[in-house]
Each structure stands twice: as structure tokens, then as C-alpha cells.
Amino acid sequence: KEALDAVLLDDTNGVGIDASAGEPQLVFYEGTEKADRHRADYALSLLQPSGHYSAQVIGSNTPEQKARKEITCELLFFEIAAVLFKEKSMGVIRVHAILPLQKNLFILSKLAIFLLSDLVFAILLTVLNVGVLDTASILPAVLLQTVLLSLIMALTGLICALLLKNFRQFTLAYLLIAIFVATPVFLAANTAVKLDWIYFHPFYHIYMGLKNAYFGTSSNSLAYYLGCLAAIVVLFAGVQRVFRREMGKEG
Numbered sequence: 555k556e557a558l559d560a561v562l563l564d565d566t567n568g569v570g571i572d573a574s575a576g577e578p579q580l581v582f583y584e585g586t587e588k589a590d591r592h593r594a595d596y597a598l599s600l601l602q603p604s605g606h607y608s609a610q611v612i613g614s615n616t617p618e619q620k621a622r623k624e625i626t627c628e629l630l631f632f633e634i635a636a637v638l639f640k641e642k643s644m645g646v647i648r649v650h651a652i653l654p655l656q657k658n659l660f661i662l663s664k665l666a667i668f669l670l671s672d673l674v675f676a677i678l679l680t681v682l683n684v685g686v687l688d689t690a691s692i693l694p695a696v697l698l699q700t701v702l703l704s705l706i707m708a709l710t711g712l713i714c715a716l717l718l719k720n721f722r723q724f725t726l727a728y729l730l731i732a733i734f735v736a737t738p739v740f741l742a743a744n745t746a747v748k749l750d751w752i753y754f755h756p757f758y759h760i761y762m763g764l765k766n767a768y769f770g771t772s773s774n775s776l777a778y779y780l781g782c783l784a785a786i787v788v789l790f791a792g793v794q795r796v797f798r799r800e801m802g803k804e805g
Contacts, residue, residue: 569597586746623768624744626683630676631761661793665708672704695767702782703760709789716796
């Protein structure tokens with residue numbers, strides 16, 4: 555036992571197996587939860603009889619590829635349309651309040667512009683960061699998730715642009731959203747930090763849908779897509795209501 559402790563003291567990443575009590579006991583210095591599980595599984599695998607245990611490769615991503623896909627996913631995840639404040643200050647809403655056009659066309663035009671730009675941005679960013687060969691296999695799933703994300707974020711940004719009075723208020727709102735919405739999602743999805751309530755966080759599922767698309771492991775259920783569509787419908791109805799109220803002020 556003393557010799558085992560001495561070896562582990564020299565190699566804090568190592569795993570010791572103590573079978574003196576009849577049942578193998580693992581002894582190692584605690585690290586991150588995921589790494590500890592891998593170390594424990596590997597140590598126990600060494601006790602398996604020859605021919606009864608074999609390792610299986612479950613992914614082909616190198617550490618660099620994994621990092622590139624994760625950072626690309628994060629860059630695409632959080633977008634809010636701050637440019638709408640500039641249009642609001644230039645009187646775009648006032649003009650649409652007096653034009654004899656269907657008011658929903660303004661909202662749809664904004665959604666179309668942001669959706670198209672986000673799709674182009676997603677393609678270029680993925681090709682540059684991930685590579686042409688890997689992009690070809692994951693692009694359809696990535697674009698599907700980008701469409702859902704773009705519509706939700708564009709509608710959210712439009713609501714913020716209509717409700718908040720100036721860019722200073724928008725910056726504060728953006729900061730609060732980044733801290734309380736994006737940060738927990740990134741921590742739970744990309745680090746060893748465990749948050750029991752994260753599964754009730756709607757943006758966590760949206761982010762994981764995009765991340766799974768990048769790693770080719772998409773397993774989103776019908777409930778996920780129905781939830782996204784429901785969120786888009788609710789946000790669109792909210793934008794309509796706020797937009798009509800804003801036009802009433804400008805008219």
C-alpha cells in the first residue's frame with residue numbers, strides 16, 4: 555500500500571489498483587469528472603481477460619478539430635440584431651407607419667435578410683474553421699440548426715430593438731442575456747461544470763442541437779423541432795404586437 559501511494563505521488567495522473575481486499579479498488583488523485591471516468595474505465599479494462607475486451611473508436615476528430623468545431627458553434631450561437639437600432643433612429647418605422655403596405659412585410663423582410671446573411675456566414679465560417687471535406691458531410695444539419703437559431707435570435711433582437719429606447723439600454727440587456735443565458739449553456743455543454751437545472755434551459759437544447767450537428771451526432775427529437783417552431787410563432791406574434799404599438803407612436 556505504501557509503495558502504491560508513493561508511485562501515485564510521483565504520477566498524479568496515474569491510477570492505482572488495490573486488490574488486497576479481494577475486490578479491486580481504484581486509487582487516484584481526483585481531477586475533472588469526465589477525465590476521472592475515463593481513467594477508471596481504462597484501469598478496469600486492464601483487468602479484463604485477454605480477448606474479452608476491445609477498445610472502440612467512437613470519433614475521428616482530433617483535439618484541434620474538436621476545438622475548431624466547438625468555437626465555430628459558439629460563434630454562431632449568440633446573435634442579436636443590433637443594427638435595427640440604427641434603422642429605428644433613421645425613421646424606418648415611421649416610414650412604414652404611413653406606407654400603404656402590409657405591416658408584416660417589414661418584419662418578414664428583416665427575417666429574410668438576417669436568415670440569408672446567417673446562412674452565408676455559417677457556410678463561410680464552417681468552411682474556414684472546419685475544412686471543406688468535413689463541411690460537406692455536416693453542412694445540411696448545420697444549416698437546419700442555423701435556420702432555427704437565426705429566426706429565434708432575429709425575432710428576439712427585433713423585440714429588443716422595438717422595446718428599448720437607445721443603444722445603451724440594448725447594451726445592458728445584451729450583457730445580462732450573455733451572463734444569464736449564454737454563460738450557463740457554454741459551461742454545461744463544453745466544460746466539466748454540472749448544472750442540474752440546465753435541461754430546463756431552452757437555449758441549452760438549441761445550442762446542443764447546433765453542436766451535435768457539427769459533430770455529426772444529431773439526435774434531436776420531434777419534440778425539439780416542434781418546440782423551436784412554437785417559440786418562433788410566439789416570438790413572431792410578440793414582434794407583431796410590439797411593432798404595431800411602435801407604429802402607433804410614430805404615426
